[in-house]
Amino acid sequence: MTAPDLQSSARLILAPMEGVVDHLMRDMLTRIGGFDLCVTEFVRIVDQLLPAKVYHRMCPELHQGGLTPAGTPVRVQLLGQDPDWLAENARQAVELGSHGVDLNFGCPAKTVNKSKGGAVLLKETDSLYRIVSAVRAAVPAQQPVTAKMRLGFEDKSLAIANAQALEAAGASQIAIHARTKVEGYNPPAYWDWIARIRGVVQIPLVANGEIWSLADAQRCRLESRCQDLMLGRGALALPNLARVIKQQAEPMSWEQVRALLSRYSGYEIYGDKGKYYPNRVKQWLGYLKRQYPQAIELFARIHTLQRAEDILVQLAA
Numbered sequence: 001m002t003a004p005d006l007q008s009s010a011r012l013i014l015a016p017m018e019g020v021v022d023h024l025m026r027d028m029l030t031r032i033g034g035f036d037l038c039v040t041e042f043v044r045i046v047d048q049l050l051p052a053k054v055y056h057r058m059c060p061e062l063h064q065g066g067l068t069p070a071g072t073p074v075r076v077q078l079l080g081q082d083p084d085w086l087a088e089n090a091r092q093a094v095e096l097g098s099h100g101v102d103l104n105f106g107c108p109a110k111t112v113n114k115s116k117g118g119a120v121l122l123k124e125t126d127s128l129y130r131i132v133s134a135v136r137a138a139v140p141a142q143q144p145v146t147a148k149m150r151l152g153f154e155d156k157s158l159a160i161a162n163a164q165a166l167e168a169a170g171a172s173q174i175a176i177h178a179r180t181k182v183e184g185y186n187p188p189a190y191w192d193w194i195a196r197i198r199g200v201v202q203i204p205l206v207a208n209g210e211i212w213s214l215a216d217a218q219r220c221r222l223e224s225r226c227q228d229l230m231l232g233r234g235a236l237a238l239p240n241l242a243r244v245i246k247q248q249a250e251p252m253s254w255e256q257v258r259a260l261l262s263r264y265s266g267y268e269i270y271g272d273k274g275k276y277y278p279n280r281v282k283q284w285l286g287y288l289k290r291q292y293p294q295a296i297e298l299f300a301r302i303h304t305l306q307r308a309e310d311i312l313v314q315l316a317a
């Protein structure tokens with residue numbers, strides 16, 4: 001089956017997902033292939049220049065030229081409200097090897113919004129402008145400064161003005177999660193709103209939200225009038241979703257996914273996140289349940305287990 005609206009230049013970006021898409025997950029998913037870029041979990045900026053070690057912890061790929069082991073570039077995402085501190089930290093991230101810098105204007109978390117970071121900034125078009133201008137001025141011109149926004153906080157009335165402000169401030173690209181903060185993660189995503197924004201903004205846009213399959217990707221491209229896509233939960237539910245979309249690969253079989261789960265176990269246990277493994281694998285299985293009925297049964301067997309060794313026994317069973 002060919003995708004009629006597929007352009008060979010269309011890019012697929014792995015979405016930032018705090019607490020889920022860490023460097024191990026980026027490694028695994030970019031080895032499977034299809035992704036052109038990854039964005040890290042957000043680094044929270046308040047009132048200081050964070051030391052290099054914070055960036056290396058969030059993004060160990062910085063030790064390898066900002067590339068995953070498969071060679072996919074990684075971009076550090078910053079979240080905060082202070083233009084000057086964001087600018088200082090953006091400069092630092094890029095100097096350390098981040099492929100440009102991404103700014104988070106979409107996070108719905110209460111703690112983050114209370115301190116005026118993430119989606120709450122969508123109520124303040126001027127703040128978006130000031131932040132992106134400051135970051136753009138601090139980062140070398142050849143390095144992209146990108147933004148990730150939702151369509152609004154309570155409603156979509158500022159969606160267009162916000163995108164225009166980001167463009168006017170010098171953003172290189174905007175990824176649009178096609179929902180408001182209040183709409184959370186509930187379907188649908190309003191891809192047609194991305195087309196509206198496309199009508200008034202010249203910089204490249206990336207469509208994001210509710211892309212779980214090739215059919216979704218095709219429909220999203222039609223409705224958003226946007227070729228570049230960002231994949232989040234869909235890439236966890238179907239680990240080769242990027243290749244399914246880009247190369248019309250067959251969706252991975254459950255057996256292949258099981259092998260991946262075991263490999264992830266190896267990564268996690270021998271990597272630096274051993275103690276998080278039980279929760280991480282359960283969380284990932286939570287996403288896999290959507291695509292694979294077998295994940296439901298496996299989840300039921302492991303969800304009370306606390307030790308990695310016990311989970312591995314069940315994985316091998």
Ligand SMILES: Cc1cc2nc3c(=O)[nH]c(=O)nc-3n(C[C@H](O)[C@H](O)[C@H](O)COP(=O)(O)O)c2cc1C
Binds near residue numbers: 016041
């Ligand atoms: C658990 C979780 C963590 C997330 N963390 C971030 C984040 O750190 N930065 C960000 O910009 N978006 C974050 N998002 C939003 C995703 O990047 C994406 O915009 C959203 O999940 C919609 O895309 P999807 O339907 O493909 O998952 C997160 C989403 C989830 C579910």
